[in-house]
Amino acid sequence: MAPENSAILMTGVQKRFGAVQANRGADLSVLPGEVHALVGENGAGKSTLMRILAGLYAPDAGTVSVNGKPVTGWSTADAIAAGVGMVHQHFMLVPPLTIAENVVLGREPRRGLAIDMARAVLEVKGVAEQFGFAIDPRRCVADLSVGEAQRVEILKTLFRGARILILDEPTAVLSPPEIQDLWRVLRRLRDGGGTIVLITHKLDEVMEVTDRITVMRHGATVARMATKDTTPAEIARAMVGRDVVLPGGAPIPPSRTTAGAGLTVRDLVVKGPRRDREVDGVSFVVGTGEILGIAGVEGNGQTELIEAIAGLRPVTSGTVSLGGFDITRLSVQERGAAGLAHIPEDRHRRGLILDYSIADNLILGDQARYTTGATLDRAKITGQAAEKIKRFDIRPPDGSLPARTLSGGNQQKIVIAREMAGNFSVLLASQPTRGVDVGAIEFIHAELRAARDAGKAVLLVSAELTEILALSDRVAVMYGGRIVKVLPRAEASIDAIGPLMTGAGAGAPAEPAA
Amino acid sequence: MTTRSVRAQVEEALLPPLVALLIALLAGDVLILAFGQQPGEVWLTLLRGTWGNAYGFGQVLYKATTLIFTGLAVSLGVRAGLFNIGAEGQLAAGGFAAAFIALHFPAATPAIVIILAAMVAAALAGGAVGYVPGMLKARFGAHEVITTIMLNFIVLGLLNYVVVNRVHVHETLHTPEVPKAALTRFADLISAFHGSAANAAIIIALVAALWVGWYLFRTRAGYDLRAVGLQPDAAEYGGVKVGVVWTKALVISGALAGLGGINFVLGYKHYYEEGFASGAGFLGIAVALVGRSHPVGVVLAAFFFATLSQGGLAINALVPKQMIDVLQGVVILAVAASVPEVRRALQSGRAAIAARSGDA
Numbered sequence: 060m061a062p063e064n065s066a067i068l069m070t071g072v073q074k075r076f077g078a079v080q081a082n083r084g085a086d087l088s089v090l091p092g093e094v095h096a097l098v099g100e101n102g103a104g105k106s107t108l109m110r111i112l113a114g115l116y117a118p119d120a121g122t123v124s125v126n127g128k129p130v131t132g133w134s135t136a137d138a139i140a141a142g143v144g145m146v147h148q149h150f151m152l153v154p155p156l157t158i159a160e161n162v163v164l165g166r167e168p169r170r171g172l173a174i175d176m177a178r179a180v181l182e183v184k185g186v187a188e189q190f191g192f193a194i195d196p197r198r199c200v201a202d203l204s205v206g207e208a209q210r211v212e213i214l215k216t217l218f219r220g221a222r223i224l225i226l227d228e229p230t231a232v233l234s235p236p237e238i239q240d241l242w243r244v245l246r247r248l249r250d251g252g253g254t255i256v257l258i259t260h261k262l263d264e265v266m267e268v269t270d271r272i273t274v275m276r277h278g279a280t281v282a283r284m285a286t287k288d289t290t291p292a293e294i295a296r297a298m299v300g301r302d303v304v305l306p307g308g309a310p311i312p313p314s315r316t317t318a319g320a321g322l323t324v325r326d327l328v329v330k331g332p333r334r335d336r337e338v339d340g341v342s343f344v345v346g347t348g349e350i351l352g353i354a355g356v357e358g359n360g361q362t363e364l365i366e367a368i369a370g371l372r373p374v375t376s377g378t379v380s381l382g383g384f385d386i387t388r389l390s391v392q393e394r395g396a397a398g399l400a401h402i403p404e405d406r407h408r409r410g411l412i413l414d415y416s417i418a419d420n421l422i423l424g425d426q427a428r429y430t431t432g433a434t435l436d437r438a439k440i441t442g443q444a445a446e447k448i449k450r451f452d453i454r455p456p457d458g459s460l461p462a463r464t465l466s467g468g469n470q471q472k473i474v475i476a477r478e479m480a481g482n483f484s485v486l487l488a489s490q491p492t493r494g495v496d497v498g499a500i501e502f503i504h505a506e507l508r509a510a511r512d513a514g515k516a517v518l519l520v521s522a523e524l525t526e527i528l529a530l531s532d533r534v535a536v537m538y539g540g541r542i543v544k545v546l547p548r549a550e551a552s553i554d555a556i557g558p559l560m561t562g563a564g565a566g567a568p569a570e571p572a573a
Numbered sequence: 574m575t576t577r578s579v580r581a582q583v584e585e586a587l588l589p590p591l592v593a594l595l596i597a598l599l600a601g602d603v604l605i606l607a608f609g610q611q612p613g614e615v616w617l618t619l620l621r622g623t624w625g626n627a628y629g630f631g632q633v634l635y636k637a638t639t640l641i642f643t644g645l646a647v648s649l650g651v652r653a654g655l656f657n658i659g660a661e662g663q664l665a666a667g668g669f670a671a672a673f674i675a676l677h678f679p680a681a682t683p684a685i686v687i688i689l690a691a692m693v694a695a696a697l698a699g700g701a702v703g704y705v706p707g708m709l710k711a712r713f714g715a716h717e718v719i720t721t722i723m724l725n726f727i728v729l730g731l732l733n734y735v736v737v738n739r740v741h742v743h744e745t746l747h748t749p750e751v752p753k754a755a756l757t758r759f760a761d762l763i764s765a766f767h768g769s770a771a772n773a774a775i776i777i778a779l780v781a782a783l784w785v786g787w788y789l790f791r792t793r794a795g796y797d798l799r800a801v802g803l804q805p806d807a808a809e810y811g812g813v814k815v816g817v818v819w820t821k822a823l824v825i826s827g828a829l830a831g832l833g834g835i836n837f838v839l840g841y842k843h844y845y846e847e848g849f850a851s852g853a854g855f856l857g858i859a860v861a862l863v864g865r866s867h868p869v870g871v872v873l874a875a876f877f878f879a880t881l882s883q884g885g886l887a888i889n890a891l892v893p894k895q896m897i898d899v900l901q902g903v904v905i906l907a908v909a910a911s912v913p914e915v916r917r918a919l920q921s922g923r924a925a926i927a928a929r930s931g932d933a
Contacts (some may be wrong), residue, residue, distance in 0.1 A: 395812060408807065410807065410810075423811035433794065434793070435793050
């Protein structure tokens with residue numbers, strides 16, 4: 060197509076950070092008035108390309124034009140002035156201020172030296188109505204739900220005159236109904252002449268809401284297609300470069316009969332940063348040879364639940380036991396020795412020490428076993444690293460590299476290798492595939508299934524419903540710190556779970572688990 | 574791959590301080606010219622007065638010794654993610670304890686026993702002073718920067734009280750001499766060192782540096798300590814008791830600083846004197862910063878700051894010796910500022926080479 064027709068046209072973009080070539084000849088062409096998906100594995104260079112578009116980075120080579128005007132290497136101020144706005148994954152809002160105050164921040168209407176609040180509210184209301192946001196600008200941001208906060212974030216960008224909107228993984232923190240609301244907003248923006256680029260790795264979203272798709276792999280553009288002419292399998296193949304088994308696509312092998320209790324949690328109450336009862340009297344049993352999936356919108360107590368079981372957060376009341384053995388008061392190390400393995404939700408904060416080598420990371424939590432006298436047994440550490448790197452296909456296969464230098468998928472493989480190579484009876488897997496590529500997701504899912512089939516009890520927490528449904532033998536839905544309902548896999552579907560995740564069934568008493 | 578990354582690490586460790594040194598030299602040139610002197614001449618005088626003769630070199634050795642101890646103390650804290658500003662008080666406490674213990678041994682005790690006991694006492698006293706902020710942080714979350722600073726005043730005040738009221742020699746602010754506990758002065762072995770304070774404590778300082786390197790990078794305790802410094806949440810997840818590591822790190826840090834007290838007390842004056850630690854604790858922070866909290870870097874940086882300090886006396890006739898204080902400040906600022914800059918330049922340079930050789 061001719062460049063002058065494109066809202067965004069990027070050609071041959073190259074960008075290098077140190078030793079990492081983030082973009083190597085990436086192309087992107089987006090027509091005005093379309094919702095365009097930019098998909099690719101983690102580290103494929105999507106975010107870099109979009110940051111170049113938003114003026115955060117200058118490309119090493121290649122050209123960028125917006126609405127037919129060459130703008131290569133422009134600044135963020137230029138980008139905003141030209142109507143290009145980026146909605147970040149992490150909200151940048153000031154909680155104690157009102158919606159109106161947040162939206163006008165930086166360009167407040169003034170009356171003398173004071174801010175003209177009445178006008179601010181009016182202006183924000185005007186923009187909100189124009190784009191069909193049902194929002195009261197006088198509400199305090201701290202009182203908003205996550206979905207509402209995201210709409211404020213979008214509103215902020217629109218208020219600054221953006222008509223080309225870049226959204227970076229916007230659904231990670233939303234429940235299914237909230238996601239539907241977001242799609243409505245995006246469609247309305249598109250119909251009003253706006254152009255939207257959606258960075259995502261969730262293929263169902265791509266199929267549902269976008270018009271066109273650009274697929275990136277290893278920093279380059281590998282495919283462009285119209286959404287109506289393609290299938291999720293085809294997109295996945297383009298992302299990875301080979302056929303992959305999509306989560307949910309394969310039939311679930313029936314789990315072996317559960318022999319006994321692997322993990323038992325009774326009346327657990329845990330204090331959190333916001334509430335005294337972040338986990339509010341939770342009870343369940345995960346049988347041996349079973350995967351119990353916990354579905355729920357993030358921030359409903361899942362993190363606190365997992366951390367309390369792992370020994371990283373004090374328990375207010377209730378008990379946790381492994382195969383009948385009470386571990387409620389044990390230290391992290393003692394729990395590990397008792398057979399508990401834990402894939403933490405945030406590998407950058409908890410799961411890895413990013414500046415430590417792969418080999419050193421592979422012994423975290425198990426240092427004692429690699430110590431003779433006071434010193435670490437280097438030969439033994441290198442040896443086990445070589446073994447695990449080979450078995451779990453960690454790349455590059457060099458144990459001396461700092462974990463920081465690896466891709467998200469390979470970093471997660473370090474965590475998986477460490478937690479799943481040893482002896483364990485119960486595995487806590489919290490967001491095990493967050494931010495990893497499709498190929499690694501396949502691998503991690505296979506490992507979790509293998510652990511289940513080997514008779515381990517697996518407690519899976521994931522914000523991705525497709526993942527919960529693909530792996531779990533039973534699904535527990537968590538809302539407001541309680542388990543609202545436990546469903547056998549056969550009865551669990553997005554339609555059944557979705558409303559429960561928003562608290563629709565919160566009034567009902569939790570069914571006794573197992 | 575591995576060898577290249579080792580080279581890269583060495584480059585990244587060494588180049589920032591060297592760049593900082595260059596900047597300090599240029600700043601010094603400007604200052605010297607402002608005083609109407611020839612920069613070349615002044616620098617040469619500085620070098621002659623320090624590394625150019627045995628006396629000057631001896632003084633550099635002596636001054637470097639204390640700085641190695643306090644630099645190591647601060648570095649060990651930094652590696653655990655703690656900023657120990659209390660090296661000053663820990664050093665003073667160590668020095669006093671060494672003198673106090675040595676005073677209370679019967680005269681017939683062999684010198685080696687007194688020396689060893691004094692060393693242990695110095696380390697214990699410093700460690701005890703370090704324990705307080707460590708325990709306060711682990712127990713109550715009190716920030717160590719505040720507690721170590723405040724503890725400096727408390728410790729120095731207490732020592733002043735004890736010395737003035739209990740153990741001072743009349744009309745002075747120092748304790749009686751403990752000649753039996755004296756460490757060997759280099760001047761006694763090689764006459765050229767005559768008049769300089771260099772003594773065997775430098776050897777103990779170097780052994781301490783070796784020990785810190787071993788502890789940090791070879792032992793399991795060091796693995797845990799560095800993990801806590803880099804990512805406390807990950808260390809906790811890995812079964813490390815973060816509070817215990819904090820306390821342990823500040824105790825060891827304090828013990829290293831305290832041990833530094835023997836340089837003055839056992840090596841030079843043979844008594845504890847009010848104010849002997851003045852400035853050495855704080856300069857230890859600069860040494861740790863410039864030495865990138867690595868024992869090798871700390872030793873090099875200690876010699877560098879000792880040279881500046883001694884050199885200031887040598888060039889006093891040409892320019893005011895306060896110029897050296899300015900240079901110290903310039904070096905610290907330049908190191909702090911140049912670390913990320915130099916690293917970025919190195920990485921983009923390497924990337925360019927890699928791109929040209931076509932391995933991308």
